[in-house]
Amino acid sequence: MIHLCNGEWAGISARQLYSRVVTTARALTQWGLCKGDRVAIMAENRPEWAVVDFACLASGVVDVPIYPTLTAEQAAFILKDSGARVAFVSSSEQLEKLRTVRGETAIEKIVVMDELDGAGIDGSDVVRMSSFVSDGVTGRDAGFDAAAGAITPDDLATIIYTSGTTGTPKGVMLTHGNLAANLVSLQFYDWGEADSCISFLPLSHITARHLDYVCFTYGALIAYCPLFDRLPQTLQEVKPTLFVGVPRVYEKVRNGVEEKIGAGLKRKACEWALEAGKKHRAETLAGKRPEALDWKLADKLLFSKVLGAFGGRTRNFISGGAPLGVRLAEWYADCGIRIHEGYGLTETSPVIAINTPGEHRIATVGKPLPNVEVRTSAEDGEIEVRGPSIFRSYWQNQEETAKAFTADGWFKTGDIGEIDADGYLSITDRKKDLIKTSGGKFIAPQPIEGHLRANVLVAHAAVLGDRRNFPSVIVAPHFPLLESWAQANNVEFHSRGELIAHPKVRAMYDGIVADMNTHLARYEKIKKVLLVPDEFSIATGELTPSLKLKRRVLEQKYKAQIEEMYAGPSPSVTEAASVS
Numbered sequence: 001m002i003h004l005c006n007g008e009w010a011g012i013s014a015r016q017l018y019s020r021v022v023t024t025a026r027a028l029t030q031w032g033l034c035k036g037d038r039v040a041i042m043a044e045n046r047p048e049w050a051v052v053d054f055a056c057l058a059s060g061v062v063d064v065p066i067y068p069t070l071t072a073e074q075a076a077f078i079l080k081d082s083g084a085r086v087a088f089v090s091s092s093e094q095l096e097k098l099r100t101v102r103g104e105t106a107i108e109k110i111v112v113m114d115e116l117d118g119a120g121i122d123g124s125d126v127v128r129m130s131s132f133v134s135d136g137v138t139g140r141d142a143g144f145d146a147a148a149g150a151i152t153p154d155d156l157a158t159i160i161y162t163s164g165t166t167g168t169p170k171g172v173m174l175t176h177g178n179l180a181a182n183l184v185s186l187q188f189y190d191w192g193e194a195d196s197c198i199s200f201l202p203l204s205h206i207t208a209r210h211l212d213y214v215c216f217t218y219g220a221l222i223a224y225c226p227l228f229d230r231l232p233q234t235l236q237e238v239k240p241t242l243f244v245g246v247p248r249v250y251e252k253v254r255n256g257v258e259e260k261i262g263a264g265l266k267r268k269a270c271e272w273a274l275e276a277g278k279k280h281r282a283e284t285l286a287g288k289r290p291e292a293l294d295w296k297l298a299d300k301l302l303f304s305k306v307l308g309a310f311g312g313r314t315r316n317f318i319s320g321g322a323p324l325g326v327r328l329a330e331w332y333a334d335c336g337i338r339i340h341e342g343y344g345l346t347e348t349s350p351v352i353a354i355n356t357p358g359e360h361r362i363a364t365v366g367k368p369l370p371n372v373e374v375r376t377s378a379e380d381g382e383i384e385v386r387g388p389s390i391f392r393s394y395w396q397n398q399e400e401t402a403k404a405f406t407a408d409g410w411f412k413t414g415d416i417g418e419i420d421a422d423g424y425l426s427i428t429d430r431k432k433d434l435i436k437t438s439g440g441k442f443i444a445p446q447p448i449e450g451h452l453r454a455n456v457l458v459a460h461a462a463v464l465g466d467r468r469n470f471p472s473v474i475v476a477p478h479f480p481l482l483e484s485w486a487q488a489n490n491v492e493f494h495s496r497g498e499l500i501a502h503p504k505v506r507a508m509y510d511g512i513v514a515d516m517n518t519h520l521a522r523y524e525k526i527k528k529v530l531l532v533p534d535e536f537s538i539a540t541g542e543l544t545p546s547l548k549l550k551r552r553v554l555e556q557k558y559k560a561q562i563e564e565m566y567a568g569p570s571p572s573v574t575e576a577a578s579v580s
Helices: 014-030 049-060 072-082 092-098 144-148 176-184 208-219 228-238 247-261 267-287 292-309 325-332 398-404 445-453 479-488 498-501 502-519 551-557 561-567
Strands: 004-005 008-011 038-042 064-066 086-089 109-112 126-128 156-161 171-175 196-199 220-224 243-246 318-319 337-346 352-356 373-376 382-386 411-419 427-431 458-464 471-476 528-531 575-578
Touching: 014 144, 038 049, 038 072, 038 092, 038 325, 038 337, 049 064, 049 144, 049 208, 072 092, 072 156, 072 171, 086 325, 092 109, 092 144, 171 176, 176 208, 196 228, 196 243, 208 220, 208 243, 247 267, 247 292, 247 325, 247 445, 247 479, 267 292, 267 325, 292 502, 325 337, 325 445, 337 575, 373 411, 373 502, 373 575, 398 411, 398 479, 427 445, 445 458, 445 471, 445 502, 458 551, 471 502, 479 498, 498 502, 498 575, 502 528, 528 561, 551 561, 561 575
Parallel strands: 004 220, 038 064, 038 086, 064 156, 086 109, 109 126, 196 220, 243 318, 318 337, 471 528, 528 575
Antiparallel strands: 004 008, 156 171, 337 352, 373 382, 382 411, 411 427, 458 471
């Protein structure tokens, strides 16, 4: 693995990692932690995260990840509910956050990963991780290896709390057997020691941890990127061969390429390249031999630049966490990049289904893993699963556990979907996200939102309309491209508020939505658009740490504007409004 140290990339060998894991496990034992005790980890992506994780796994101690972006009160809930006795934190910021709520928890010791000086590090209940971690273990440690070997598949490995898009977070209990079963069933990817990837999705989320485990299993290099904003630079420095991201990342890369293209002849050339790529893909799928010269020219004009945004060496692209969207997947496919969309949940360790190099179909999440059974409910189409990677219970919450399973033991995912004749699974929407209009019609918002985000001028979209007489949408524009559009169309503005209030801008977004409406059923058609002056983010609360939409937060934040938008009769055509 490699990580940033004083702005430079530094490596950690397998021997060093083993030594650090062993010495951390020894410390846990010295502090009186026993099998089944809980240890919290509240840190950004960094090697120490993996060290603590493996030390806990090998010792039978249960680790409890906490997003470092959570508030002190949110972290306190997880600490109290889990009963964690020790907490590892990354920095002084996380230390101070924990100190404000420590009295409400069972925390006996706090370990700081950063090298902090001064008051507060007293060597007893608050210690530096460097005080016990060592690279000095030169051979195998018999005691450590024996303890690790005594772990059984049924032993609890981790408690991961759901990110809480709605309601109170629940602690998902995953066993060693759950995690191992999911790893075993992903052997169709030909990864090895020559491969590399970037760990930038939060390690507090199951997807990022699973990627770590996959890389360690196959011997691939991991580069830890602690800040999402540094990802573009890290891609150019590391040049990974594997890339695992969420749809929002793929959207940002596409938007960045579009920004660089600009207008005029250069844009026309790139539009030709996309058409050439689309034709090449269609002919390939039809079993024909496509024109090589057109592809080579299109690659020089555009495709190489798209691949270059990921570092230029990536051969496997994977997306999960949210629907990728057909138009976005097709855009990348036309550029010669096949994104393998997958699907899973924390409760399923995480992968349920995934597209693979040998079996891939756009608009689906692929076929279920060999050891995961999938069916859909005859009542409402909800996806239900069972298998060795499925969790058994929520931590100290039997009521929610009972609700999560069918009478015959299948886990209810909360997602609506279908399985086609060839066995490919597609997701329609989240069951809880379904919008029921006052007319009794159900609308699935995610496909509509994905369709809108496929337009480079749309950064985010959130469909509204529950118990309303028509659906509407909140749109956060992609402002760099919108500002370029405004300049090209003689739109004068001095602020974002002025920009989104301009009649030309409102008419343009009306047109985007009206075009999308042609693909929707009558009751699904969006009637009003609310343009907002800021993109959604984790910091401002509209997105979870895993970049999922918090619809309730948005509805509360723009409550006054939404009520005003719904005042009066339903319009016959799409109308845009804006937030100044």
